[in-house]
Amino acid sequence: MMKTAFRIASVFVTVILALSAVGSVFAENSWAVGNLVGLCAGTHIYQGPGGGYPYHTVVPEDNWTVMVIDGPRYFGGEAWWDTSRAAAGDPSGGTGWVKQSEADNCFSSGGGGSTGDGDDDYGIGNSRDGMLDYDVVEEKVDPPYATHFSWPLNVSPNDTSYVKKYYNFGSPLQYKCGDAVKGEDDNYYYLADKEKTAANRLVHPGRDMAIDGKTAAEISFDDLPKVYAVADGKVVRVKTDDNGYGHYVVIFHRYYENGKEMRIWSVYAHLHEESIRVEEGQIVSGGDWIGRYDHSGNWGGAAHIHFELRKELDPGYCVTYGTIDSKYLNPEDFINGHKDVPGSIAKLAEEAVASSGNTTIIQTKTATIDQGQVTGRFQFVVDAIKWVRGIISLVWPGSVLEITVYRPDGSIYAVYHSANSFTLEIPDLEPGTWSYTIRALEVPTDDYPYAVAIALSEQQLEDTGERLTGEIQPSDKFDSIPPSTSISFLPSNPDGNNGWYKQPVVITLDATDNVDDSIDTLYSTNGGISYHLYTGPFTISTEGENHLAYFSVDGMGNSEDIQYINLKIDMTPPVVNVTTDQAEYTRVQPFVVHYSGYDPEPGSGLATLTGVFNGQFVMDGQVVDLFWLSLGQYTLAATGEDYAGWIATDSESIQLVATIESMQLTVQRLCKENYITKSGICTSLLSKLNSALAAQKRGQNKTAVNTLFAFQNAIQAQSGKAIRAEAQALLMMDSNYVIQSLGGKVKK
Known part of the structure; x- marks a missing residue:
């Protein structure tokens, strides 16, 4: 990174990592290139970073010590590190990528303990004995704004075999509601007004979910399904209710919507006591593993999770049809409507620019972007020299975007790309109309949300040297030439006909740049729908037409145009079938020719199919006159060839006899x-x-x-x-x- 002096007229552009806010701290591992870290049993080691690569190794029971050799790379808000056992002193060891959260979550720091007596504003109480030890943050520390919500299991409710829905009548906790009375219809009613009306009927305030309908006794501990935090938040309760919720966890969430902060609490009940992995006061990220469900709380039947979304921490047990919507959220409606929370993303961007000093926000923008899309130019105006710096915050949780910033004269000031978000400072701010474009390098889905906040400040910056995050360079050192990527194949040329390969193809990508060796090459095997980071030659063995896309980005963010190649692979010969109506014929019987063929999909397709009988070409369905043939054996043969050049044959023989x-x-x-x-x-x-x-x-x-x-x-x-x-x-x-x-x- 280059040190830069900041003079009185300067622009400050800030892009921060939205998902790298306060998180769990694990004393055992200090993640940085060159450090030794521990990987405990069960940690997965992957062929590459991100969810697109398979894992090749699972750490055994004796644990491993590895050296960090590259990273971090961010995918889906998760930090990934390349590690090596050989570099840590084990000559038999290999290399591979690990997800930091998975490696850390199996260690404990030994410093858990109580976070205080009684509930605070978020409901944090005393820690429960027997919990895994985690470092606990200050009680009053807010969790980051939640930018995404998802289900607590790795399947949606429609894919579960056992569910009990929100609003279902028949509260399972009616005995805890002192005024509950059973009606003639076997439902329970809260009789505050002495009437058995529908509005007073007690209801089920959450959603019960299970992967299958088995009881806990039928499932081993390691096979009990995992339960995950639905969004970023703060654990406020880890408690036990022996005749109700059983072992349960409550997580407090903040999100920003319609111009105001919203607060809700997610509840995960009927957890297995020994499976709970979180502690009161712990900051968690969406998707963090918090435990496994069974049917704790003295509930029989299928093991399941009881999941609630509350508008208040303690709504009480007397939940009726008439009051449920004032105290609870329908989980299905809420999560389906908050898979992305643009308001939270925008708020994170605004907080980023506000944290940079005495600022005035002049623009906040939320939008969505598709994979590979480049936006038009968005403008912001610096109308007076009094503004000594400007701040642009760009936030896009769980993806990789690129920003290009243009000076008022239209020249490029800088190009930068990063995972999740980043902060950019621009020295020597000049009045005029600045602009920027956004490009999606890797987003999970189309219509993916991001937010931009721009602020100006009169506060002069102290010359502290490295104030730029990432590797942004000032304009006088700016490299505007993108890298170039070449592709090679093994075999070098198709070994079949019509441009088809008849075997797997090894792909090698080689990127070069005029000044920069820190080049990232991304490739896609599905035509650009999703990309993977290139780490070495890879093999394509999927039959049919494979649509490859690839490009490279240098350390300055210069990105070459995406290149596309179609790779055709057919490793399967066609199928040919010959049949006869009978084994023996006389010369006065008609002989009907039967043969067929096809090329298995996805293949190159059947190019030709021919049949031969007694040295003559015949067609399927043709009737052959045997009258003048000599008695003896005759063979019907068929041959099929596909467009790749694979050939297949089949034959059947008949005997010509007399009676x-x-x-x-x-x-x-x-x-x-x-x-x-x-x-x-x-x-x-x-x-x-x-x-x-x-x-x-x-x-x-x-x-x-x-x-x-x-x-x-x-x-x-x-x-x-x-x-x-x-x-x-x-x-x-x-x-x-x-x-x-x-x-x-x-x-x-």
């Missing part, structure tokens, strides 16, 4: 087609065949054979006269076959 019945039909056809020219000969031959067939049916095979010999003599006597040579050859062939099948010997 006395087929010989009768053969004589009839030969007579009809004038291969036997005299009707008397036709009648004589058919008579002999009729006699032979009758003898065969009586079991007199020898008589049938002798009759067929007489049939052959008659044929030979008329050969070249009333019977043409090709007809004689056909009939002699078939009669010899039948004579042999009846046990006779063929005459030479």
